[in-house]
Amino acid sequence: MCATIIPEKHMHYPVLLNEIISIISPLYGGTYLDCTFGQGGYSSKILEFPKTKIIALDRDEDTSTKASEIKKKFEDRFYFKNLKFSQLNNLKLKNQNVKFAVFNCIS
Secondary structure (H helix, E strand, C coil): CCCCCCCHHHCCCCCCHHHHHHHHCHHHCEEEEECCCCCCHHHHHHHCCCCEEEEEECCCCCHHHHHHHHHHHCCCCEEEECCCHHHHHHCCCCCCCEEEEECCCCC
């Protein structure tokens, strides 16, 4: 198996990751939405807490590769949809008891 090395200039660092984690308190578990999945920084960190579940979405088709890697590791706790966050209403979230949604908008 060959690992892909991403040059540092193309690496993605989630904005205010530690601050977001302290606000959403994943230590207590729950379902979280990562509405701009990107390279999975927020999702990966939240999934370090064992009682959490992530529903992630991103419009960029290239993100599905990273999503597949995370799905292999957290099969029953990670779900990914290739959607724009404006299509959030297309997800059936009624019984999910979502605790927090992360949106990362860049202007």
